[in-house]
Amino acid sequence: MGGExxxxxxxxxxxxxxxxxxxxxxxxxxxxxxxxxxxxxxSHVVLPxxxxxxxxxxxxxxxxxxxxxxxxxxxxxxxxxxxRRLGRIEPGAAMGVAFTAxxxxxxxxxxxxxxxxxxxxxxxxxxxxxESLIWVEATGxxxxxDPVALAGLPPELPRIAIVxxxxxxxxxxxxxxLKISTFxxxxxxxxxxxxxxxxxxxxxxxxxxxxxxxxxxxxxxVIAMFICPPAAARLMTNRLEVQxxxxxxxxxxxxVIGYVxxxxxxLWLGGEDAVSAAGMIxxxxxxxxxxxxxxxxxxxxxxxxxxx
Amino acid sequence: MLIExxxxxxxxxxxxxxxxxxxLGIAAGAAGTFLFLRKRALVxxxxxxxxxxxxxxxxxxxxxxxxxxxxxxxxxLGAALTAGAGLLAMHWLTRRTRLAEDAAIGAVLSVxxxxxxxxxxxxxxxxxxxxAGLEEFLLGATAGMLYADAVLIAVAGAVAVLAIxxxxxxxxLVAFDPxxxxxxxxxxxxxxxTMMGLVMAVTIIGLKVVxxxxxxxLLIIPPVTARFWSNHSGHVxxxxxxxxxxxxxxxxxxxxxxPSLPTGPLIVLTAFALFTVSLLFAPGRGIxxxxxxxxxxxxxxxxxQGLLALAQELPIYERYTLxxxxxxxxxxxxxxxxxxxxxxxxxxxxxxxxWAIARRIHSHEAAVSRYxxxxxxxxxxxxxxIHEIDRQIDAGGGGCA
Amino acid sequence: MxxxxxxTPGKRSQGLPALADKxxxxxxxxxxxxxxxxxxxxxxxxxxxxxxxxxGPNGAGKSxxxxxxxxxxxxxxxxxxxxxxxxxxxxxxxAYVPQxxxxxxxxxxRVIDVVLMGxxxxxxxxxxxxxxxxxxxxxxxxxxxxxxFAERQIGQLSGGQQQRVFLARALAQGADLxxxxxxxxxxxxxxxxxxxxxxxxxxxxxxxxVAVHHDLSTVRDYFDRVMMINVRKVxxxxxxxxxNEANLQQAYGxxxxxxxMDQLQLGGH
Numbered sequence: 001m002g003g004e005x006x007x008x009x010x011x012x013x014x015x016x017x018x019x020x021x022x023x024x025x026x027x028x029x030x031x032x033x034x035x036x037x038x039x040x041x042x043s044h045v046v047l048p049x050x051x052x053x054x055x056x057x058x059x060x061x062x063x064x065x066x067x068x069x070x071x072x073x074x075x076x077x078x079x080x081x082x083x084r085r086l087g088r089i090e091p092g093a094a095m096g097v098a099f100t101a102x103x104x105x106x107x108x109x110x111x112x113x114x115x116x117x118x119x120x121x122x123x124x125x126x127x128x129x130x131e132s133l134i135w136v137e138a139t140g141x142x143x144x145x146d147p148v149a150l151a152g153l154p155p156e157l158p159r160i161a162i163v164x165x166x167x168x169x170x171x172x173x174x175x176x177x178l179k180i181s182t183f184x185x186x187x188x189x190x191x192x193x194x195x196x197x198x199x200x201x202x203x204x205x206x207x208x209x210x211x212x213x214x215x216x217x218x219x220x221x222v223i224a225m226f227i228c229p230p231a232a233a234r235l236m237t238n239r240l241e242v243q244x245x246x247x248x249x250x251x252x253x254x255x256v257i258g259y260v261x262x263x264x265x266x267l268w269l270g271g272e273d274a275v276s277a278a279g280m281i282x283x284x285x286x287x288x289x290x291x292x293x294x295x296x297x298x299x300x301x302x303x304x305x306x307x308x
Numbered sequence: 309m310l311i312e313x314x315x316x317x318x319x320x321x322x323x324x325x326x327x328x329x330x331x332l333g334i335a336a337g338a339a340g341t342f343l344f345l346r347k348r349a350l351v352x353x354x355x356x357x358x359x360x361x362x363x364x365x366x367x368x369x370x371x372x373x374x375x376x377x378x379x380x381x382x383x384x385l386g387a388a389l390t391a392g393a394g395l396l397a398m399h400w401l402t403r404r405t406r407l408a409e410d411a412a413i414g415a416v417l418s419v420x421x422x423x424x425x426x427x428x429x430x431x432x433x434x435x436x437x438x439x440a441g442l443e444e445f446l447l448g449a450t451a452g453m454l455y456a457d458a459v460l461i462a463v464a465g466a467v468a469v470l471a472i473x474x475x476x477x478x479x480x481l482v483a484f485d486p487x488x489x490x491x492x493x494x495x496x497x498x499x500x501x502t503m504m505g506l507v508m509a510v511t512i513i514g515l516k517v518v519x520x521x522x523x524x525x526l527l528i529i530p531p532v533t534a535r536f537w538s539n540h541s542g543h544v545x546x547x548x549x550x551x552x553x554x555x556x557x558x559x560x561x562x563x564x565x566x567p568s569l570p571t572g573p574l575i576v577l578t579a580f581a582l583f584t585v586s587l588l589f590a591p592g593r594g595i596x597x598x599x600x601x602x603x604x605x606x607x608x609x610x611x612x613q614g615l616l617a618l619a620q621e622l623p624i625y626e627r628y629t630l631x632x633x634x635x636x637x638x639x640x641x642x643x644x645x646x647x648x649x650x651x652x653x654x655x656x657x658x659x660x661x662x663w664a665i666a667r668r669i670h671s672h673e674a675a676v677s678r679y680x681x682x683x684x685x686x687x688x689x690x691x692x693x694i695h696e697i698d699r700q701i702d703a704g705g706g707g708c709a
Numbered sequence: 710m711x712x713x714x715x716x717t718p719g720k721r722s723q724g725l726p727a728l729a730d731k732x733x734x735x736x737x738x739x740x741x742x743x744x745x746x747x748x749x750x751x752x753x754x755x756x757x758x759x760x761x762x763x764x765g766p767n768g769a770g771k772s773x774x775x776x777x778x779x780x781x782x783x784x785x786x787x788x789x790x791x792x793x794x795x796x797x798x799x800x801x802x803x804a805y806v807p808q809x810x811x812x813x814x815x816x817x818x819r820v821i822d823v824v825l826m827g828x829x830x831x832x833x834x835x836x837x838x839x840x841x842x843x844x845x846x847x848x849x850x851x852x853x854x855x856x857x858f859a860e861r862q863i864g865q866l867s868g869g870q871q872q873r874v875f876l877a878r879a880l881a882q883g884a885d886l887x888x889x890x891x892x893x894x895x896x897x898x899x900x901x902x903x904x905x906x907x908x909x910x911x912x913x914x915x916x917x918x919v920a921v922h923h924d925l926s927t928v929r930d931y932f933d934r935v936m937m938i939n940v941r942k943v944x945x946x947x948x949x950x951x952x953n954e955a956n957l958q959q960a961y962g963x964x965x966x967x968x969x970m971d972q973l974q975l976g977g978h
Contacts, residue, residue: 036414086595093349100525104576111570180826184812186781190805224418231411238862240817273433275426282422293405301406609739613750668958
């Protein structure tokens with residue numbers, strides 16, 4: 001099955017894995033900062049971002065759309081902060097106001113503009129099209145060394161690879177400020193750290209990861225990978241360093257198993273067509289979290305409460 | 309067209325949808341207020357996304373039983389089942405593990421939704437390419453809605469409003485002050501559960517009209533908007549209901565007035581427009597008023613501090629302070645007080661000394677505790693009380709601190 | 710005096726060169742929450758090598774004073790100088806112990822990692838934690854009697870132990886000026902003794918300590934200087950002089966002080 005596997009499944013699996021890692025890394029800090037739903041908000045505003053990018057440039061250009069989506073994410077984050085700070089509204093509600101309004105705007109634009117001719121629709125935005133990212137030029141494992149075949153790789157792969165590498169680099173470079181400001185923001189300020197810039201950089205990094213992943217796999221995976229692997233990982237350990245490693249492991253596991261189950265599961269059950277890989281990856285990540293919540297060694301809050 | 313739509317002259321279905329959306333808006337605004345006051349607004353996001361697998365399952369079951377897979381009542385029942393399961397899962401995650409509520413919400417919404425998408429693709433392959441049309445629950449679709457569906461939505465909306473009306477007292481109490489509610493013997497968990505049940509009902513009624521992504525907006529935006537207009541939880545409830553109803557009705561009417569104007573987004577954007585106006589211009593909490601008030605407060609503080617510095621012949625450290633003093637004609641640009649400045653400074657200084665004495669005297673304790681550093685002492689103490697204090701100052705030879 | 714007359718609120722501020730030898734000097738500082746000043750026009754001068762208690766009733770602005778000095782909450786007006794320099798240039802000379810309840814103790818980390826956070830400035834962005842850093846962290850933990858708890862998950866600590874870890878982290882900062890926010894609040898007697906011993910040893914080393922304090926009965930034993938505030942400054946000076954009935958009455962209001970007087974056996978001044 002080598003040739004077929006390389007052609008049909010290798011690239012989607014690789015993209016799924018890289019997207020999962022790119023989201024899970026910043027997800028660890030978002031979950032610890034009680035900002036897990038920022039991922040939810042960002043993935044919703046990607047839609048208006050790409051619609052606006054399409055309307056402005058008039059073409060389906062991936063880079064333009066990514067820029068549009070990233071811009072929308074930044075607008076959303078600023079809007080949330082504006083509502084939260086100036087309107088003095090609790091963060092959850094502020095998020096709810098901002099992302100639903102932007103999403104509604106995106107849907108309205110989509111219906112108003114003639115985008116039906118291009119591959120730009122709500123379903124795509126939600127589910128992604130992981131299954132269609134096949135490597136047509138591949139003939140077998142040998143193609144990995146064949147420059148001609150490599151040139152035919154779907155462009156989503158290098159893109160998500162770059163972004164995954166960027167999130168990794170970001171996490172390593174800013175490890176110390178991220179950790180300290182997440183644990184004790186006041187102390188971080190006293191040390192001279194610009195804590196609001198650190199927070200903003202985290203959200204922007206998450207937005208870039210969300211946009212790149214969204215491009216390939218749709219928004220469900222984005223939300224699931226921001227939250228489920230880090231949440232499950234938190235229940236496995238009491239050390240941040242170890243938690244991040246676990247979260248990456250869970251993300252990779254969910255992506256691989258989810259893709260395989262989606263592609264081959266129905267066949268094993270006697271069905272004919274594969275089911276949504278994005279949906280299945282999210283489902284597997286949820287099962288991982290459920291198992292962690294039931295059996296993981298550090299699932300309960302430990303020791304004395306803070307006001308003991 | 310728009311006028312006709314707003315005055316309900318676009319035919320039965322459009323009229324029913326507009327009325328239904330209005331009722332839905334009222335119910336959503338009011339039910340959302342309870343969530344908002346409990347600081348759990350985004351729970352609605354998890355509930356609404358968790359309806360998708362239920363819709364898929366209901367469709368599969370109904371088809372397997374030989375029925376019409378698109379029966380709205382059946383789909384709503386399925387949606388209610390998985391939404392309930394999602395709520396339980398969320399509750400369990402926050403109770404039994406160390407995870408915080410936001411992580412539980414995000415996990416439930418993404419996983420349930422992901423599973424729902426898996427089911428939709430299963431249905432697609434079962435129905436061999438025929439469109440099951442369940443995708444319209446994602447964003448809502450009122451065009452081509454059956455008459456029976458429109459009636460169902462209008463009636464269910466009315467029932468939800470009625471239920472909220474009947475339950476408003478215990479729910480307001482619990483949302484506003486759960487501790488007090490428990491102390492008078494109220495079963496807080498049960499009221500909470502009822503609240504969630506109502507939110508779930510609203511979500512399910514709203515699925516067909518605005519879709520599961522945007523129903524969240526109707527549950528969150530009107531209460532947040534209402535909060536700008538009142539500090540009283542009872543009032544917030546009804547203002548939110550009214551705003552939600554208005555957004556629902558107007559949005560649905562605009563949408564009916566022309567093709568390619570989807571109902572859900574228009575309702576949400578109407579609600580958001582009301583929100584934006586409130587955020588900027590509401591009296592009391594609006595950004596404009598708060599900003600103006602802050603500027604005024606800052607000016608008063610600097611002026612007062614400047615006067616105290618002049619009185620004590622201390623240097624004025626900040627340019628802004630000096631600029632204010634100069635502009636008010638109280639000091640020269642080089643920091644030397646004018647005649648008027650000297651008088652005002654002496655008065656400010658004397659007031660400070662009076663406050664210091666007043667704080668020491670038992671009987672003034674309550675009055676003095678309200679002092680914020682700016683208020684004229686004449687507003688808090690009577691003239692003869694002030695004279696008495698002045699006598700003590702003069703006797704002690706005290707001046708400015 | 711014109712050389713230090715440049716701060717618009719919220720903008721950059723210069724130090725107060727005239728007070729260059731003072732660890733901390735505050736002039737005309739006001740902090741408001743909404744429309745109500747929490748601290749009004751506060752002047753404060755901390756003497757080198759002193760141990761100063763900031764006292765005052767609840768809501769008098771004690772913690773706010775500390776946080777505004779450190780730039781954690783914004784100032785509406787006023788200037789702060791640390792060893793004659795603006796705060797931004799003197800951060801390495803300040804150590805800070807926040808209130809215990811201000812962080813989530815469920816954070817996934819160990820005691821030793823929290824102490825190492827105190828060395829973040831010298832470690833920089835990517836500097837590796839070396840053996841000497843680790844040894845110093847152990848030494849700091851030893852000073853607060855927590856050496857055996859280094860590997861413990863912070864969520865497993867008692868309230869007093871949490872407070873000691875925060876103090877150890879401050880020690881790891883290796884600063885000259887220590888600012889502590891209610892270090893004795895809600896801790897057991899053994900922890901209180903351990904903390905005051907450390908603070909006194911800091912003073913013996915010539916360092917300066919400022920603590921928000923709420924227990925009037927220990928002010929005389931623990932501190933040599935006192936700063937009494939109730940939104941504005943009531944008194945500032947040596948404990949032996951400023952910690953008297955008249956000032957306490959003014960800070961705490963008549964009735965409250967009357968009860969306290971008996972306990973403190975201050976007698977009339």
